Amino acid sequence: xxxxxxxxxxxxxxxxxxxxxxxxxxxxxxxxxxxxxxxxxxxxxxxxxxxxxxxxxxxxxxxxxxxxxxxxxxxxxxxxxxxxxxxxxxxxxxxxxxxxxxxxxxxxxxxxxxxxxxxxxxxxxxxxxxxxxxxxxxxxxxxxxxxxxxxxxxxxxxxxxxxxxxxxxxxxxxxxxxxxxxxxx
Numbered sequence: 001x002x003x004x005x006x007x008x009x010x011x012x013x014x015x016x017x018x019x020x021x022x023x024x025x026x027x028x029x030x031x032x033x034x035x036x037x038x039x040x041x042x043x044x045x046x047x048x049x050x051x052x053x054x055x056x057x058x059x060x061x062x063x064x065x066x067x068x069x070x071x072x073x074x075x076x077x078x079x080x081x082x083x084x085x086x087x088x089x090x091x092x093x094x095x096x097x098x099x100x101x102x103x104x105x106x107x108x109x110x111x112x113x114x115x116x117x118x119x120x121x122x123x124x125x126x127x128x129x130x131x132x133x134x135x136x137x138x139x140x141x142x143x144x145x146x147x148x149x150x151x152x153x154x155x156x157x158x159x160x161x162x163x164x165x166x167x168x169x170x171x172x173x174x175x176x177x178x179x180x181x182x183x184x185x
Contacts, residue, residue, distance in 0.1 A: 038058075039061075039067065039070055042058040042074060043074070046073070055074055056078055056083060056089075059075050059078065063089060063092075063093065068093065069099050071089070071098070072090070072093055072098070074086070075087075075089045075090040076090060079110070084114050084118070084119045084122065087110050087114040087117070087119075088110070088111075088114050088119060090110055091108075091111050091125065094106045094107035094110060095134075095135075095179075104129075104134045105136075106135070107129070107134075108126065108129040111125040111126035111129055112129075120150050120153035120154055120158070121150075123150035123153060123155065123158070124150035124155045124158045127145075127147035127150055127158065128171075128172075130142050130143030130146060131144070131147070131166065131168060132168065134179060144166060147161055147162060148162065
């Protein structure tokens with residue numbers, strides 16, 4: 001946990017001081033002044049179609065730091081190239097209205113997409129969507145089947161839900177209860 005917090009603190013520090021760094025330059029000699037491990041650098045690389053393995057991590061740091069527009073840009077681009085973690089984080093942003101109005105239908109579709117790419121987390125989240133009727137039509141039978149699939153893929157939260165007889169409060173205590181009051185039947 002401490003390592004994650006340290007990484008986020010370092011990324012946040014890089015984000016806060018990015019305006020003091022020179023612009024990335026593309027010219028006939030190539031690309032220079034490429035920033036690394038900063039929000040600005042990640043966005044510049046992304047906009048120049050340069051892949052970097054830490055772009056998703058920087059998107060996570062941006063989302064947790066409240067920089068939702070930047071995180072959304074990173075996760076959207078990464079989701080378009082099939083990055084399953086970015087799809088999952090973009091779903092979280094859609095479901096919670098971060099950087100755009102809440103969109104449970106889009107969130108559920110992203111969860112389904114992550115599941116189709118082999119993500120246990122995506123399967124768990126899509127199973128929850130079905131069990132709650134959030135963003136999709138309520139379907140307890142399909143939701144339970146997908147939760148069992150997520151558990152078989154190794155998702156501990158799915159296994160916990162099964163062991164607690166599919167009591168949704170066992171995995172998401174009442175913090176978001178207000179979201180799940182309306183079901184799409």
